[in-house]
Amino acid sequence: MTAAPEMLAQSGRLPFALEALWLVPLLPLAGFLLGGLVLRPLKLRWLPQVAAGFVLASLLLSLAAVKAFFGLFPPGSEHPALVTGAIDWLPVLPGLSFGLGTLIDPVSLLLLVVVCTVSFLVHLYSIGYMADDPGKARYFVFLNLFTFSMLGLVLAPNLLQLFVCWELVGASSFLLIGFYFDKPSAVSASKKAFIVTRFADLGLLLGLLSLAWLGFRLLPGLQAAGAVPPGLEAADFALLNHPAFHEAVLALPPFVGLSLLSLPLLLLLMGAAGKSAMFPLHIWLPDAMEGPTPVSALIHAATMVVAGIYLVARLFPAFAAAVTPLEVAAFLGALTCLFAAVIACSQDDIKRVLAFSTLSQLGYMLLALGVARADHALGHTAGLFHLFTHAFFKSLLFLGAGAVIHAVHSNDIWRMGGLRKKMPLTHISFLVAVLAIAGLPPLAGFFSKDEILRAALEGGHTTVYGIALAVAALTPFYMARIYLVAFGGTARSESAKQAHEAPAIMTIPLLLLALLSVCAGWLPMAEYIGLDHGHAAHHGIHWNIALPATAAALLGLALAGWLYTGDRRARREALASLLGPLGGVIRNKFYIDEIWLFFARRVIFRGISAPIAWFDRTVVDGAVNAVGWLSRALGASLTLLQSGQLQGYASWMLAGTMALVLGLGMLLGGN
Amino acid sequence: MSFFPVGIQHWLLLCLALFSFGLYGLLTRRSAMGLLLAIEIMVNSAAVLVVALIHLLHPGKLDGQLSALFFIALAAAEVVLALGIYVPLARSRPSGDVTQLNDLRG
Amino acid sequence: MKAAWITTALLALHSLSAARDWTQPTLAERAAEAAGRSPWESAFWIGLGLAGTLAAMTLLGLSLVYAERKIAARFQCRLGPTRVGWRGTLQTLADTFKLISKADLVPRDADRLLFFTAPWLVVSGMLLALVNIPASPLLFVVDLNIGLLFISAVGALSVLGILLGGWASNNKWSLLGSMRAGAQIISYELSLTLSLLVIVLFTGSLSLGEIVQSQQEGWWLWRGHLPAMVAFLVFVIASTAELNRTPFDLAEGESELTAGFHTEYSGLRFALFYLAEFLNMFIAAGLAATLFLGGWMPLHIAGLQTFNRVMDFIPPLVWFGLKTGGLIFVFMWLRWTFPRLRIDQLLKLEWRFLLPLSMVNLLVAALVLLLGVYGKGGPA
Amino acid sequence: MRPSDPFFYLFALLALGLARACVCSQHLLRATLYLAGVLFCGAAFYVILDAEFLAGIQLLVYIGGISVLLIFAIMLTRGPDLLKDRPSPLRRNLALALSLSFMGLCSFLVLRTDWPAALPAEPHENPVRDMGVRLLNPGEGGLLLPFEVISVLLLCVAIAAIYLARPGSGEERPLS
Structure with a gap:
């Protein structure tokens, strides 16, 4: 990464399409808000067209961004990663803060084009496909939400924004799989997708936390040594992909036979496997077909499921180092x-x-x-x-x-x-x-x-x-x-x-x-x-x-x-x-579903959940109830004081004041 | 303490006595209006006390009078509000007896 | 003691003389000044003040009642009292004796304490107000530095008296009358006070003596431009209402409430209420004259030197009497000319018209004061 | 002895007597009259304390405003049972004990305190004007803010009172 693009970004002389790339995710968000809060309650019939229009605007803007980017850095040459529209979002500690922004490099632009194109065409297609559906408005609103989340994920310059959008994508996927919520199979499919991916996301979260921790601990040293450019934050991809960072992490002592770089990356891979439905976490994807077919096309074929692949590709230098x-x-x-x-x-x-x-x-x-x-x-x-x-x-x-x-x-x-x-x-x-x-x-x-x-x-x-x-x-x-x-x-x-x-x-x-x-x-x-x-x-x-x-x-x-x-x-x-x-x-799909079911029922429910539930109901709830009972009993005895008689209160107040004065006098005065 | 000249303690005792009369009224009255009367005596005695203290400790300083002005304004506000509450209350209840108004009994 | 008597006689003479000397101390000041020399002289001045006030009260009562009857009669194309005294001048005195000698009736279930207190409350309020009115540089009992505030404040005593009297009578007409009177007086008190404040704003003082002196350059009615005129108008209307006089006499409208709050009163106590009513009128007129028409200041017109000299020869007491009398005549004129208002009209007039008007007027007055455009031209 | 001292005792006795009558009278309207008397004595106290303006305000607001308002309220709402407000002996004795002990405690404290001597007087040519200036002064020692606050308070109170006493706010729906 040369200094030139950063200077370009700082001097604000980047083309408009790159400077304003944050508009790309925000346009569908605007569509989501407008549709969900205004158009849908008003029962306006042209909501689908509006939703598609927002995505079309995003598509055009992202195409312009691609053109601008490869105009600046022609194909075949070195392609730097730019960050534009960065804002400081979550200052946790001095030295540990997380930003929002848009990361521009060939990989994110590729995904940007894919997501916008497919999303727009699916919007278009859905106008016809969902024409007679009573839940049409809800459908398009969710679709816009999904597009926003996916674009935010793609453009994330750090792991935290990626994680947030990752979960948003999961949530909108859940909403869309369960779109026909009066169909039991759709409901259970949506729950299954959500739970399985959540389970995998646990890995992602752990990986994210450990990487951010490593980044937080190592960043000051690296910056002091001048090994990394200034202005990086703990969870920035630019840091996580930096060779100096890899060197520093690999220098740390390994844990259970794995380097400290491999461990979080394996955890991240678990999250990626969940989202991209890799074996054995693939079981949710076939069931997710309960959603409307355009949703399957958009989410479960072209965009969301490739998020795992994208994550690995995004952190490829780190993976390659590990x-x-x-x-x-x-x-x-x-x-x-x-x-x-x-x-x-x-x-x-x-x-x-x-x-x-x-x-x-x-x-x-x-x-x-x-x-x-x-x-x-x-x-x-x-x-x-x-x-x-x-x-x-x-x-x-x-x-x-x-x-x-x-x-x-x-x-x-x-x-x-x-x-x-x-x-x-x-x-x-x-x-x-x-x-x-x-x-x-x-x-x-x-x-x-x-x-x-x-x-x-x-x-x-x-x-x-x-x-x-x-x-x-x-x-x-x-x-x-x-x-x-x-x-x-x-x-x-x-x-x-x-x-x-x-x-x-x-x-x-x-x-x-x-x-x-x-x-x-x-x-x-x-x-x-x-x-x-x-x-x-x-x-x-x-x-x-x-x-x-x-x-x-x-x-x-x-x-x-x-x-x-x-x-x-x-x-x-x-x-x-x-x-x-x-x-x-x-x-029977190699009976994987059945194995999972057995595992969930026998091992998790009976072996872990049931004892925990018993503990919760008897010990924890018991303690809480005891406290409640105690305070109620105390209150009941104290209500005797609360006679509802105004003058009773006045008397007590007066007596109390006098007692205070006397007590203080004895305590402090003496003479 | 002698009768003359009248000093701070005389004023303080006078105001205390007035205040205590008000207190007595506050604790004995059954009618809401009676309570209000007693409270007025108490507020007034407090205002006189402030004016007297400032006047006797620092003659010519206007703070006592100014605070008494605020006292009076506050008392007026309080009475208006109390009456605003009392009049509908008295209309909706058989009597203005405060000992019957014990809906907040625990 | 002899010297004191001689001084009194000289003073009486002096008060009628044409001297324009407002450095004369008031009676209260004289008493305070004398307190250091001899307590007796001080007591004499205080006594003189009290006796003078009481005498003035009586005299005023008698003459005003007579005037009212005569004027009413003239408005109704009658003659009025003619028999007792010269042209019936002693008629009121005779009536007073009649009233005093009448049986003193108290209703059976009346609250006697309140019933007896009420008229005295009303009259004492009037009395306290009266001592503040500067009739002439010499006939000025006391010049409080809060004079105007004091007059408005003791006016409240009469409201209290009216309310208690009406209630204590244990008569529904009385009660209704007193409630109406109370509501009316409290309502109109607001715009009355606001119109007084205009003059306070111009003078920067609450003392009536200072207010009169401030009009050396010209009466406030002219010098204060529009706000003062509006204030004067509001003052006249509001004090008519405060006096419970037609067209605002709902409180004692005889066709509705017999005689209002004093229906049950008779004899001396009735006389007191009656006296208070007329005194009140005098106080209102005197206050208006003092505030707006220069009090005992003679009428001057700028540039007419000779005219001004001639005017100076008329004694201050006469000037005050003329102005007050003129205003009293206006009150009586109003009474016998206008029909009575309805209660809602009365309240609407106050809350929807007079009060906003006087508020705006006060603001305009403040503006006039800030711009400094008052004080030019007009009679002085 | 200053010339005002006898007046202090005169009005103090009057005030205490009236206050006693006010809190003990079984008759509310009379109690209100006594209250007016107490307040009048308050005005007299203010005069003794060289606060004539305050005395005027006291008369204007308390006697002209508050007492009249109280009388109105009593007249508008007179309930037959409370015209005679007679507290029970227990209540009376309890209240007496409480207020007497309060009075005793405070008197004890007042009497055993060494009160400082008066500071030199600040002369005022026109105290009313100075008070007005203080009230409207936004700067050091000025009371413009409290003045505005209390103005707003009074406005709020006026609105609240109108709302509460509006016809239909009490009669149709009982408060309980």
Whole structure:
């Protein structure tokens, strides 16, 4: 980090779009407040349009910011991290304070564009999707709240703001999953999502606290030595990512065999795993599909669930310095990506398939980050690249699924079929998305997946590469499966027969996303985000990576075509008998939910909660009640004094005064 | 202490006596109006006391008179408010007997 | 002692003379001054003051009642009393004897203590006020430095007397009458006091002697410009109301309440109430004359030297008498000309009109004082 | 002995007698009259203490305002049972004991205190004017703030009294 950008920021000569970037999160917040406090109570019908308008303003502003940023620091050169709009928010102690502000660097700008674009398109799509819903106003208000929180998270310059927005994102996700609050399954799904992520957030909080503590303790020394630039605060990313800080922390004695840098980062990784639904904390994401489909597209595919990935990417220098957490991340990512892909092959609910697919792709991203190292940061670029492209095609898939569900009134792919003719625009866009996620050139998924595989291979993680390649075959298979079952063949139900194309307000976002799904991969991402420019500067197709990957994708597609084109029930049953009991296990999602349930019921409820509750009810409450009883008894005896007689009081007062005078006289006077 | 000349102690004792009469009235009266009368005696005696003390300790200093002015204003305010409370009370109750007004009994 | 008598005679003569000498001490001052020399002389001056006041009271009562009857008669195209004395001048005296010799009735369930106290309270209030009125440089019993405040304050005694008298009579007409009178007097007291304050503001003093002297340059009615005129008008209206005279005589409207708070009174006590009423009128008129019309100052017009010299020859007592008499005539004129107001009209007049008017007027007066634009031209 | 001393004793006796009558009279209206007497004596005390202006104010406010107001209130609300306010002997004795002991205690303290001698007098040409200046002076020793506060208080009291005594605030809904 050179001194120049800081001087630029201080002299206030940055372009307006960067100086005023704080407007980007605040615009949706304004929309939330305006909608929630004014428009909704007034029952104004154009609330959705207003909500979308605020997000559109954010989108335009963030695009302007991207243009301004890369105008100042052209692609391929060094990209500094700027902080604008900083205010001192929470002064805790002298030397320990937390600020608010907007952090501008390529990573946050990437997320900014993704969040704003997808959020705006989802807003647009929702205007059509939710047109007849009585809770429309509430929906859009929550959507604005979510957008605000997510943007605040992305732009956070320190861990605390990130944490606050992280929880806000969780809260709005909770609200939106439980949007149909009269449906018991939605309510329990929202509770499940909230509790599971809260559980993981405990790790995040602990990690945050320990990092902030380390920062607080080490900052004065580092500043005195001139190792870090002045003006940093304890939880600032700029400090946490600073090599001098890593050195200082690694110099401290390790704890339980882990360095003091790894420990908090592992805790942070736990939070990230919860939010990004990594194994074994993934159980909330499939259930979260109870929310409205656009919500799934926005929150549970493109934005919120990538917050974990973003966190790791944000602190990547720290992770790279610690190494151990990255290995864990790689393992976790690989495991989740394979595991979820396998389950996805067996599900019949279109949204669940997409949800497991999301899990799998998130695992992919984490895997990519995990294989990156300080001296070989290609994985970092690749993970974020995949995050970028995945956001578009996965939200496209969800929105397409939403259109289909809207038309068919069912989530079950076996009740669809033959939609190719009835919903041509949806079909085209869905097909583009399926091909993009399958990784066929020249669509977006191909390039990002290519980068990931390359990163794994070149980083020397052969096992991980193998798993990734396997998943590269599985992904096209299950995606093609749902595509073929839902769109191909003939209609399998009455509603599917009567399905028709969605209105333009819904198809336009689909087509826009389809366009993005095609083009997003053509960006030379390494020039924008790359950490080591010498190594990853050459962008292009690496045939040693691309050929096996494309072959795997084609294999998956072919298998799906073989099994699901026309009436192929016999072949499927043969395959199922080949798998034997394993098929049942897969179908039941490896019984992870049941294991958790057992753990929660037997261990937590019976073993921990019940004794604590007993203690609380008898001992703690007993003490409180005893105090209450005592004071009541005392009060009851004292009420005898309170006769309600004015003159009685006057007499007591007089007598008391005289007693005081006498007492004081004896005490002080004497003579 | 002799009868003449009249000094601080004479004034103090006079005011004390007046105050004690007021006190007696305050403690014995049953009617709210009677209480008010007694309180007026007490306030007045206090005001006289302040004026007398300042006058005798520091002749010509106006603080005593000024505070007595405030006393009088306060007493007027108090009476007005007391009557404002008393009149509706007396209308809504069978009598203005304060010993019957014990709704706040614990 | 002989010297004292001679001085008195000289003083009486002197008071009628034309000398404009306001360095003359008041009777109270003379008494205080004499206290050092001989207690007897001091006692003489005090006695003279008391006796003079009582005599003036009696004389005023008699003459004012006569005047009222004559004027009322003239307004009603009658002759009024003509038989007793020259043109009926002794009629009031005869009536007084009649009243004193009448049976003294007290209602059966009356609160006797209060019943007997009430008239004396009223009259003593009047008496205390009367001693403060400067009739001439010499006939001035006491010049309190809080004179104006004192006069308003002792006016309260008569309110107390009226209320207690009405209540003690144990008669609903009396009670109603006294309540009305009380409410009316308290209400109008406000604008009355505010109009007095205008003059206090101009003079910077509460002492009536100083107020008269301050009008050497010109009467406040003229020198005070608009605020003083408004204050004068308000003062006349409010004191009419304070006097319970028509058109504000609801408290004793005979068609409604027999005779108001003194219905049950007879004989001497009735005479006292009656006397107090007329004295009150005199005090109001005298106060107005003192405050606004220069008191015993002669009428001067700037630039007319000869005219002013001639005016100077008229003695101060006569000037005071003329001004007060004129105002008393106005009060009587009002009484026999206007119809009676209703109670709501009466209260509305005060609270909605006179009081805001006098408040604004006081502010305007303060403005006039601040800008220093008063004190030019007009009769002096 | 100063010339004012006999007046002190005269009015002191009068005041005490009237105060006793005021608190002991069974008849409220008479008690009010006695109260007016006590207050009148207060005015006399002020005159003795060279505070003529205060005496005037005392007469104006207490006798002209407060006493009249009290009489009005009694007349407006006379309840038959309280025209005779006769406290029970127990109550009387208790109150007597309390007030007497208060008086005794305070007298004891007053008598055993060494009161300082008077400071030299501050001459005032026109005390009323000086008081007015003090009252409206915002600076050192000025009482403008208390004056304003008490003005606001009086305004509030006036509004409160009007509100409380408004027709319909007491009759329709009993306070209990």
